[in-house]
Amino acid sequence: MREQEPVIKVRHLKKYFMANRHILKPSDYVKAVDDVSLEIYPGETVGLVGESGCGKSTLARSIIRIYEPTAGEVIYKGADITHLSNAKLRQYRNKMQMIFQDPYASLNPRYTVGEIIGEPMEIYRMYDKAGREAKVQELLELVGLKPDHISRYPHEFSGGQRQRIGIARTLALDPDFIICDEPISALDVSIQAQIINLLEKLQDERKLTYLFIAHDLTMVKHISHKIGVMYLGHLVEFGDADEVYSNPLHPYTRALLSAAPIADPKKARESKRIKLEGEVPSPIHAPEGCPFCTRCAECRPECRITPPIMANQDGHKVACFKYV
Amino acid sequence: MALLEIKNLSVDFKTRNGVVHAVRDVSYQIDTGQMLGIVGESGSGKSVGMLALMGLLAKNGSVVSGQMLFDGRDISPLAEEFHGDMKAYEKAMEEIRGVKIGMIFQDPMTYLNPVLKIGTQITEGIIKHDKCSKQEAKTRAIELMKQVGIPSPEDRFDQYPFEFSGGMRQRIVIAIALACRPRLIIADEPTTALDVTVQAQIIDLLKELAKEKNMAVIMITHDLGVVSMMCERVNIMYAGKIVETGSLDEIFYETKHPYTKGLLDSVGTHAGTGRQSLLSIPGTPPDLLKLHSGCAFMPRCREAMNICRDYQPAEVCFGADHCASCWHFCKDRADEIVKAQEG
Ligand SMILES: Nc1ncnc2c1ncn2[C@@H]1O[C@H](COP(=O)(O)OP(=O)(O)OP(=O)(O)O)[C@@H](O)[C@H]1O
Ligand SMILES: Nc1ncnc2c1ncn2[C@@H]1O[C@H](COP(=O)(O)OP(=O)(O)OP(=O)(O)O)[C@@H](O)[C@H]1O
Ligand code: SF4
Ligand SMILES: [Mg+2]
Ligand SMILES: [Mg+2]
Numbered sequence: 001m002r003e004q005e006p007v008i009k010v011r012h013l014k015k016y017f018m019a020n021r022h023i024l025k026p027s028d029y030v031k032a033v034d035d036v037s038l039e040i041y042p043g044e045t046v047g048l049v050g051e052s053g054c055g056k057s058t059l060a061r062s063i064i065r066i067y068e069p070t071a072g073e074v075i076y077k078g079a080d081i082t083h084l085s086n087a088k089l090r091q092y093r094n095k096m097q098m099i100f101q102d103p104y105a106s107l108n109p110r111y112t113v114g115e116i117i118g119e120p121m122e123i124y125r126m127y128d129k130a131g132r133e134a135k136v137q138e139l140l141e142l143v144g145l146k147p148d149h150i151s152r153y154p155h156e157f158s159g160g161q162r163q164r165i166g167i168a169r170t171l172a173l174d175p176d177f178i179i180c181d182e183p184i185s186a187l188d189v190s191i192q193a194q195i196i197n198l199l200e201k202l203q204d205e206r207k208l209t210y211l212f213i214a215h216d217l218t219m220v221k222h223i224s225h226k227i228g229v230m231y232l233g234h235l236v237e238f239g240d241a242d243e244v245y246s247n248p249l250h251p252y253t254r255a256l257l258s259a260a261p262i263a264d265p266k267k268a269r270e271s272k273r274i275k276l277e278g279e280v281p282s283p284i285h286a287p288e289g290c291p292f293c294t295r296c297a298e299c300r301p302e303c304r305i306t307p308p309i310m311a312n313q314d315g316h317k318v319a320c321f322k323y324v
Numbered sequence: 325m326a327l328l329e330i331k332n333l334s335v336d337f338k339t340r341n342g343v344v345h346a347v348r349d350v351s352y353q354i355d356t357g358q359m360l361g362i363v364g365e366s367g368s369g370k371s372v373g374m375l376a377l378m379g380l381l382a383k384n385g386s387v388v389s390g391q392m393l394f395d396g397r398d399i400s401p402l403a404e405e406f407h408g409d410m411k412a413y414e415k416a417m418e419e420i421r422g423v424k425i426g427m428i429f430q431d432p433m434t435y436l437n438p439v440l441k442i443g444t445q446i447t448e449g450i451i452k453h454d455k456c457s458k459q460e461a462k463t464r465a466i467e468l469m470k471q472v473g474i475p476s477p478e479d480r481f482d483q484y485p486f487e488f489s490g491g492m493r494q495r496i497v498i499a500i501a502l503a504c505r506p507r508l509i510i511a512d513e514p515t516t517a518l519d520v521t522v523q524a525q526i527i528d529l530l531k532e533l534a535k536e537k538n539m540a541v542i543m544i545t546h547d548l549g550v551v552s553m554m555c556e557r558v559n560i561m562y563a564g565k566i567v568e569t570g571s572l573d574e575i576f577y578e579t580k581h582p583y584t585k586g587l588l589d590s591v592g593t594h595a596g597t598g599r600q601s602l603l604s605i606p607g608t609p610p611d612l613l614k615l616h617s618g619c620a621f622m623p624r625c626r627e628a629m630n631i632c633r634d635y636q637p638a639e640v641c642f643g644a645d646h647c648a649s650c651w652h653f654c655k656d657r658a659d660e661i662v663k664a665q666e667g
Binding site for chain 2 (some may be wrong): 263
């Protein structure tokens with residue numbers, strides 16, 4: 001895989017939000033994403049995990065330019081798209097799509113399923129009317145819905161079915177890179193596996209590349225080839241999924257994995273949780289040094305001075321002074 | 325005697341499209357210090373069952389049958405004690421709700437008053453029920469805040485909810501629920517909005533209280549991981565019924581009901597890494613207004629038989645407390661069961 005060109009290459013990406021628009025002090029920024037670099041290769045799924053508010057959604061949205069990055073670069077198949085105007089970005093937008101957490105909120109209740117799925121093709125003036133209809137039928141079948149669903153409205157469907165509609169719409173423009181931002185958290189446990197299976201099937205059939213965000217570490221492990229762990233706007237660990245899960249290096253990754261509930265009583269009894277002391281610092285007043293130093297049991301004096309740089313051990317990357 | 329015993333509870337809602345049987349003939353019990361998990365899909369009646377117990381059903385809902393014995397006393401609105409006098413029932417519930425039975429809800433913000441100081445919200449219940457002075461209540465509140473893991477509670481006492489993070493707010497709600505030293509805590513998905521690290525802290529706290537204060541806990545959740553971490557017993561619900569009940573290990577390792585099996589398969593515990601597809605339960609959750617007369621799980625069940633469509637399976641027990649309702653375990657009594665349902 002290595003010789004291939006990455007679909008997405010992110011370099012030193014930053015996204016800061018103004019914390020309070022009334023107080024224009026230069027220090028009052030929410031550093032939602034702070035100097036993140038990563039690469040995503042064709043046909044691969046990168047799972048992104050980390051505490052609520054650590055910047056996962058912001059990173060994803062900055063990559064596909066829903067948010068304007070504050071600094072850094074986003075390179076899509078060799079083309080720098082960081083500073084493209086909206087007009088120029090258009091030719092890339094259809095290739096990069098997003099599946100949202102709440103399938104209900106993201107579907108227009110007044111449109112039929114056919115209109116919802118066909119709309120993006122209309123906007124991009126793809127195919128003629130008959131061609132679009134054929135494509136909608138094909139997509140419905142692909143995501144496991146029935147042909148006669150085409151004339152129904154979103155409220156007539158269950159959560160899992162609505163997520164399928166959302167996925168069909170996402171696929172209408174033949175994207176090659178899809179961001180899945182918590183696509184299963186709003187669904188019932190019994191339905192989550194259906195959607196994960198569908199995403200995997202589509203990936204195999206269409207060589208799709210995913211950035212997959214979720215809180216359920218078991219599901220992330222299942223679907224991902226690589227895992228990125230974020231903490232307070234920083235990417236603190238990145239590597240092959242199996243490697244990160246079996247041999248986590250960063251103290252935060254270790255604590256996170258150890259706290260994940262295991263749906264197996266015997267294993268749950270045996271597991272030893274690493275307890276984190278203290279609260280998460282606010283991204284407005286992030287620590288000077290390593291972002292994790294306020295809660296890290298292994299924090300050393302140098303950790304409090306500058307942030308550690310990413311060390312690379314055979315493709316398993318970690319930002320922690322223990323490994324410098 | 326069990327601390328809480330629910331016997332044949334049924335709850336209905338009147339809606340424009342017909343009557344929804346949200347809880348259907350549910351029975352179970354919980355002892356002091358015990359931790360019971362209630363698991364099931366969205367809409368299976370987990371919350372409605374608890375709201376019925378607390379007397380907090382929406383106006384269109386009502387308990388249509390059953391007993392709810394708390395410490396031996398029937399606190400159902402249908403109980404003989406109240407003779408159908410809803411004022412008397414409401415008065416009795418006020419002395420139980422939040423005092424003997426504490427509640428923790430999913431979203432702490434719907435429970436906390438945004439314009440009241442945290443300290444005031446914790447002491448309110450203490451002053452009312454312990455009839456103590458403000459100062460005594462404050463001492464107790466600070467002690468509670470310490471217990472639920474709020475750092476420097478003295479400083480935090482005068483702060484407002486917006487100054488707390490999500491995890492800390494949930495801990496405040498827990499402190500309020502604990503304020504009157506309840507014998508039973510009902511936690512309805514208390515950790516879904518929280519990070520796994522904070523979730524684990526809260527689970528530890530509940531376990532500790534169960535052990536040290538002999539408090540019983542009913543944990544409603546869809547997360548089988550949470551159940552594995554804390555519960556001793558588990559009820560699995562589907563479409564308003566308990567379809568399987570057992571000890572934690574029985575549910576996980578001697579699984580009987582096809583729905584329970586499906587749930588365990590879909591969480592991917594049994595799948596390793598790699599890309600073999602997850603086993604999932606096909607189909608969609610049931611529409612309670614359109615249930616057929618048989619087993620509600622039938623349309624999605626891999627093991628369904630002809631009889632499942634038209635007749636309800638009976639409950640069969642395998643050990644002292646491990647029971648499931650599925651035709652696979654009561655086939656031999658089919659004639660008798662069918663007759664009872666036709667009669
Ligand atoms: N539009 C915005 N304006 C201001 N601040 C924002 C905005 N979007 C996100 N933030 C802040 O940026 C930080 C990162 O948020 P983000 O939504 O990316 O987190 P997340 O990792 O996706 O969390 P979750 O798991 O809860 O979805 C948070 O502190 C958040 O409050
Ligand atoms: N006020 C109401 N009017 C009509 N139906 C209601 C009302 N409240 C609840 N129901 C119905 O009762 C059933 C059980 O709902 P309940 O809230 O107990 O589900 P639950 O198991 O707690 O689900 P969740 O996991 O989504 O919280 C659902 O089908 C719901 O639609
Ligand atoms: S009774 Fe029949 S349909 Fe219901 S769970 Fe058992 S086998 Fe499946
Ligand atoms: Mg997010
Ligand atoms: Mg509920």
